[in-house]
Amino acid sequence: MNKYQALYEFYSSFDIPAYEENSVPEKAELPYLTYEIMTADLDMENVALSCQIYFKSNSLMKVNAITEKLYNALEGGKKLKCDAGYIVLYRGRPFAQNRPSGDKTVKAKYINISADFIVK
């Protein structure tokens, strides 16, 4: 599994489809999660990543529930094994912010994640 597949697999584990933020299909239906891909080498510097969660709803309840799942999954650092080594994801700061979507019936959350790329 390469780095990109490892990130996709992690973001796809929250019961809603996950898409790389620039690769959301035109016909994709809400809810879904979009995530940013950045990679780095073994220089021990954290890399700031983000993802966004979208739900078609008048309430924040569902988007908050997925945010909590993501928060719990990152407890203590989530290690993703890949061919090149490991990616370790941590909660970023601030972790989650509500984000205006332009549509009152769409609720969105912006999540900050920091990553260590322990890869060769």
Added chain:
Amino acid sequence: MGLFNVVTSDELNNIQVNAGMLLKTFDPTSPAAPTAANIISATTGGITASCVPQFEDFGQDIDNCPNNTKEMKKIVGWDCTFATTLLDMNEDSFKLALGSATKYSETTSRPASVEPRAQVAQQDFADLWFVSERVDDKIIAIQLKNALSTGGLVYKTQKNGKGQLTVTFTGHIAISNPEVIPMVFYLCDEDGYTPAQTNT
């Protein structure tokens, strides 16, 4: 690619990640998730374990003997410490940071308190464990034997921030067993330890 800038996957497995935690007890033969009662405190800024030999150069005053001659090098002791900053502000943290202190529970006539003592008591010493994980999920567990806070209680607050207790714990040799150095390093699997088979 140059000859000497290669990183192997095995080396990457050995990298430790995250701050780890200080525990009251830990069994390296059967690792288990710590209970709340077993955790010393929330910490900040990570934890530092230090195990430094004190050397004496027995040849230093001998004419014609160079300094740092290996045959003359002697170990006269070890400085074994854990240092960190605690965030839990409760009676247990204060007692731990003070080292020699007595904790008094709340009564009908007085609130709970922690009072430093003029004398060290043998029950002030207790083992501590610093447990952290490698990226491949192996557990690094460091035992500090007969630990006592030797840095005292240093309590600092800050504007718009969290109060902090800076502590240093030092391991001690027991006079009953002077050969046992008070720090041990374990590397164990999450699913426990299986003793190696011996050939009979």
